Amino acid sequence: MVSSLNRRSKKNTDVQATVRRKTGRTIAGALPPRSRIRTPLSSMRGFHPSQPVASASICTGWPICRSSNWVRPSRLFSSFGKITNRTASSNRQKATMVARSSTRIARAVVCNQEGYAARIFDGARTEGIITGYTLVRKGTVAALGSSMDLAEALEFSLYARRLRAAWPEFFAAVTATLESPIGISESDAAALRQASDSDALALLLRKLRQRVFLGTLLRDLTGRADLLEVCAAMTRLAEVAISETVAAHHRWLAETHGNPIGAESGSDQTLIVVGMGKLGGGELNASSDVDLVFVYPEAGTTDGSKPLANQEFFERLGRRVIATLNEVTAEGFVFRVDMRLRPYGDAGPLCSSFVALETYLIAQGRTWERYAWLKARALTGEQGEALERLIEPFVFRKYLDYDAYGGLRDVHRQIRGQGRRRDYASNIKLGPGGIREIEFIAQALQLVRGGREPALRPRGTLPALAALAARGLLPSAAVAELGDAYVFLRNVEHRLQYRDDAQTHELPADAESRSALARACGFADGETFVVALGRQRDAVDRHFDALFGDADDEEEDAFAALCRDPVDNALHGTLLEDAGFADPPVLLAQLTRVRNSARYMQLPPASRRRFDALLPQLLRVAGQTGQPQEVFVRLLVLLETISGRSAYLALLVEHPPVLPRLAHLLSASAWAAEYLTRHPILLDELLDSGALLTEPGWQDWRAELATQLAGHDGDPERQIDALRHFQQAQTFRLLVQDLDGRLSIERLADHLSALADIVLEATLKQSWAQLQGKGAPPPKFAIVGYGKLGGKELGYASDLDLVFLYDDLDEAAPQRYARLAQRFNTAVTSMTGAGRLYETDLRLRPDGASGLLVSSLTAFRNYQREHAWTWEHQALTRARFVAGDAAVGAAFEVEREIILRLPRELAKLRTDVMTMRQRMYAAHPNRSKLFDLKHDRGGMVDIEFAVQFLILAHAHAERELTRNVGNIALLGTCAQLGLVPSRLASAAAEAYREYRRLQHQVRLQGAREARVEADAQTPRREAVAALWDAVFGSAWTEGPAEIG
Incomplete structure (x- = not known):
């Protein structure tokens, strides 16, 4: 993990020189693929485009370049059939054979960016995103992207200037449409589908990329687009390019080898391209690579005359897709492709079946890979939901995953160590207070709690922050600061990349370039910009360390020494007596029993370390309560119960403020201690x-x-x-x-x-x-x-x-x-x-x-x-x-x-009620000297039976008595109706209220029977007896003895 985090290649050098060597021509936008760091620290979830909306064709005014041959856009589309159908006659029969496959794969991906962006924030799985995005668009970030005109934008972007010089007509066509968001129309997607071979497809894709990138660049720099539109435009471009490239190459491969067929299902198989990282979450950078994983549902063979195993078919398909997107030609590239997040990384097969992927995740999956798959999203294929069901148990644990904190802290230390490196000080992604730290904050809490709370699973960083704020897991003020910083840094990141279409996150070193960047970000000068940037990064740095800083490593104190070796000696006895513990020898014996128990001995080393670390802390917090020894015993029982679940131990270790709350709760109620011990998952509520x-x-x-x-x-x-x-x-x-x-x-x-x-x-x-x-x-x-x-x-x-x-x-x-x-x-x-x-x-x-x-x-x-x-x-x-x-x-x-309200014979009713009361008393004998609040004479049941009798006896005339409002309120109604004296009703109601209070208190202390000292209840018992006599006309002489 450390090596993968620290491995990073040099930035791409002047690509123009490369292209000149190959073509003899200088072009814009050509960058070769490069090896880059692969970090699993940016996740997106909840991103599912719905039905597309058509927009104006992005191909209007589009220059087509092939070496030095340029074609005007009007000629391109008026004669498109000549270009794409050169081999139609020879391929017509083969095309018919694979039509069913290509129809499934080539999904139309058409929408304008405004509609598309809105849909990113739609649906139950992305609820709360709009709120989050609105929250972070206010304040200092408003300065970004709002202060340049077109001439200033051109002055800033070397890429745009080169493009204008090389293709003025194309540039003019783009600038003429800047008032509308960049979109991909149905005709654009159809043009890609009609490409006759891989060269034609590659050419069209590169021109599409130039059009979208340039238009988005200019709209952003001139204040017409915000961060959301930029990310949506680039993400949509990647989706179109990937889905159409997969469909085309599948079709061409199938013409020779047939369609892949599942060995078990007998159904057609398609390649599922999984978008990871910012592509998975719809937050793709302006000049970004795409992290992909290739998956297919099941093994089998193709059904053509030259059959291939499904694995081989999809391997070939994957290599061709990568080449089409990744290779640098005279027209540049489409996207840099990084495949290192697949199972076993570079050493693993290019494609994996569902079975192979699941086996890997179960047996080999590491904590950082949970981050990687947290943001995964299927871009092609028909079994994306099945894939998500396969991945979900690996990413999201069924219960609150506080056990992940150890792994999270390790990653935190790696990020913090890397960010402190001198060469990363100016890196707004990897350096301290950078983009990665914001993403990590959101993702870590998603991993811990997302298994229990599906609402915390949005893929995008801003949606995730909003969801965490909505659940109260991050303070709203912290989310506002983190959101502001995220938008600020992402906007700066895009301006760095607009400069020369380079995937860079480094602030320029020279004063002139930094001043230009400041102006592009809406600041008057470089110094003001640096101050604003520092403020944002400091806020991120503070929240990052606050959430993931190491737990206090206090020196071993006397309690820790006692717990490590709980010998019954004078020193330990005095220590415990001074802390308020009533019986130190008993407590020390309990500690010895626990440390010698099979349960403790069988704990994994990490769990035992946590257990040992908690014991002295529990002694301390128990000593702060009114009954230290009893509370410590309750805490110790809870600790033993949860010791087999390392996640619960981790929760208590990682959140020290929970311990005093826990001790206070357990000191107040034995029933609460028992309830929490039965349901330790509730410890999370104390946070x-x-x-x-x-x-x-x-x-x-x-x-x-x-x-x-x-x-x-x-x-x-x-x-x-x-x-x-x-x-x-x-x-x-x-x-x-x-x-x-x-x-x-x-x-x-x-x-x-x-x-x-x-x-x-x-x-x-x-x-x-x-x-x-x-x-x-x-x-x-x-x-x-x-x-x-x-x-x-x-x-x-x-x-x-x-x-x-x-x-x-x-x-x-x-x-x-x-x-x-x-x-x-x-x-x-x-x-x-x-x-x-x-x-x-x-x-x-x-x-x-x-x-x-x-x-x-x-x-x-x-x-x-x-x-x-x-x-x-x-x-x-x-x-x-x-x-x-x-x-x-x-x-x-x-x-x-x-x-x-049925009329009843009062004598029979009275006899029936009194007989049932006597039977109830006989069924609940009380042989103690205590008073049973519920069943003894003068208790709660007497009051309840008296009220019930009055209802059945008089409701035919008094409808108010049928209201189900509780015994106390009904006693008041009976008094108002003159059925019982007000004084008796009031006294009985007060007795009933006090009985309920006492019953509740006794039950909270774990008692099975609600019994209290009898003498203290004599006045209330007499009041209830008086009510009984008034209602039934005679004292109840059978069963319990007379009061007094």
């Missing part, structure tokens, strides 16, 4: 304290989840895991806000209930799509929540009481919706590597566990009216529609109100 403490909006949740699921479209397993990660992350954020005192119990329950609604809705949609296929009409199916979900009183570990309903007259509806309910419930409850969404209880459906899993609305209605027990009507008081078809949900809500 951004701002996002953690921001109370979310429910609509934001829906949009975020939809985006995440769309990123895994077509992969049900990844979508199931994405649902779990989303639910866990949002639960964790609410937990942090809860422990920070930012949420009341009622507000927290609202959020948890809303989260469940959103997750259930998304899971239902995914289940239906898997069952019926994408595009199927939505199901006439609803999910009804009962219990805590229905009453919006959900806790962190609550299960979900669900009932499934449908309203569909189709004969197959019962079976269809039963399968849907089964698939849905499996998706919710099944344990995967990412955990479980929720536990569910489906026994509240008609006829309970013995009933059908899904009920029609009609069956549900008949059951509730004719067969339901009183306790089932009690449960209905806390039921609500939570997900599915809104019409079915609305029908349920209507039926619910009807059932609740």
Whole structure:
């Protein structure tokens, strides 16, 4: 890697001399191919041109040069058939034979640059690019490209002056069209397809390149084009040139050898040219080479009279494509071609099958190659999506890839070391604060997080920065500075290359050239320009080191020595006692056990080093809490749990500020410690304290989840895991806000209930799509929540009481919706590597566990009216529609109100409710001396049953009682209606609120039963007993003993 980063050839010398030796003529734009550095540090993603838009032909006024023979453009196209059809008669039959292949390969690539540029920033995969580009076009970069007229542009560009001198008519034609962006028309592409042989094709391509390059150069220098247009124009030129060259040479090769056929599929095979680097991302330089990789789907042989193995066919095709694009002729070159990013580099085969590529990436792929493939984009062929699916697991890990930080830091050091070299001080790409560092910042964070968050996968640098800012992974101010610097440096880079069509990134050494560059960049003099450039590079340098600077290498302190050798001695005991640890011998024994455990001993060396580095840090942060020993034990359990996942260890090592947050969280709640230990992927959430403490909006949740699921479209397993990660992350954020005192119990329950609604809705949609296929009409199916979900009183570990309903007259509806309910419930409850969404209880459906899993609305209605027990009507008081078809949900809500408002015999109702309460108490015996907040007399269930009785007894006359607004609000309604004394209702409501608070606190400390000291709850228990007596007319004497 180091050698590849440091290997760089000398710049091309005077190419005019080369051409003069070969042709006796001086021409413009001729540069030979050169060996150059290949760095995997510039990535682009999310670049997919959509339907092209035609523009005016770029061929108008186009001089055609072949040695010293010049053809006027009018003659070229009026007699084009004479030029391209010289061998038509001899090739007509062969052309017919390969027509099916060339038709597939030669895709029309036609669009004007304005439309093309807009489409670069379109589509779900490139969302956020426009925002990013707008962000970075303001400020100091506005000075670039806005201060030259045509004469000044010519004075600056030696290339343009030579071109004007050699071909004045051509130059005049170009300057006459400068008001419009440079485009490639359908007639231009058609002309390339009609080329009769490789010489004719090479000639046309070189003239096309001269036209686009000159027009773009002049538009940019005279302020008519911005960076986006320049990159789009050159990228589009490369796409047209590559796709048409591949199509033509495939056709000509197939005339002799036939078309390649896959041995397994029996289908035609085409060469997939993968654009890497800036070509892959649509950010090609003005005078750039193109990094390519040649791939084909499968092995086999051609079907002609002179068959070749597919490998040989595509090798020959690749060599011809390279020659057509790369060779320097009297007309110059099209693009310099670099093939060194292919598997095994220069030592590897020119082309690889899918199998060979996948095998290489799995067995040989290195960290820097993940950068290289991060920006890869298929330019030709029909299986680009299949190729992307093959590459994706290599580039983007399934989970957050903090383990990559070690490799990233190595690359950072190489970049920083190279950038500090004296000979790179004036290099705006490779030097300190240069373009490469900006690209590396964006790409590194994409590699770490892109596997989990597809929205972070845009290929382009500006889109990537915008996406990172949108997710809060880079501060907006940092992104603004980096974006400004990127546009500034890229504009400077282009002006360096406009000077003489040379691929250079070196600032000129002499004062005159540097002053000319400054004027081209819109600055009055060289000194002002240097100051502005230095400001931009300093900003990049600062952000680069801030993100990837080495972790602190502190000298070993006393805690580190203790952890390295946790002997129980006086020195260590005193150290731990002074730090607040209650039982040093026990703690030292725990450390000894961990260091001697098989799990620790079997850790890879890198993981063990990280583990060892974290132990003293955990001691320090635990000592800063109110209960150091208990917190350290929790931290140690977490550390042991995650030790097998080096990425999590790397996260904690690389982000020291996470440790105090982690210790604070674990000190506040044993349940939080257990939850985080079960789901260590949530450690990533601690990186951004701002996002953690921001109370979310429910609509934001829906949009975020939809985006995440769309990123895994077509992969049900990844979508199931994405649902779990989303639910866990949002639960964790609410937990942090809860422990920070930012949420009341009622507000927290609202959020948890809303989260469940959103997750259930998304899971239902995914289940239906898997069952019926994408595009199927939505199901006439609803999910009804009962219990805590229905009453919006959900806790962190609550299960979900669900009932499934449908309203569909189709004969197959019962079976269809039963399968849907089964698939849905499996998706919710099944344990995967990412955990479980929720536990569910489906026994509240008609006829309970013995009933059908899904009920029609009609069956549900008949059951509730004719067969339901009183306790089932009690449960209905806390039921609500939570997900599915809104019409079915609305029908349920209507039926619910009807059932609740049925007249009832009060004596029977009272007996039924009291009997059920006694049964519930018997099912939850409390043999301790503590008070069970939920089940004991005077507890939460007493209040709930009293409210339910009042609803069923009086809703026929008082519709307000059917509102599902929670027990506290309903007690207030009962008081307002005169059903219970206001004093009793208020006291019971306060008791219920306090019980919920205490229950929540006890559960946060990991208790399975919500039980507290009884004496402290006596006033509240008495208030609840008084409510019970007032509602039911007698004290509950059976079961628990009397209070007091």
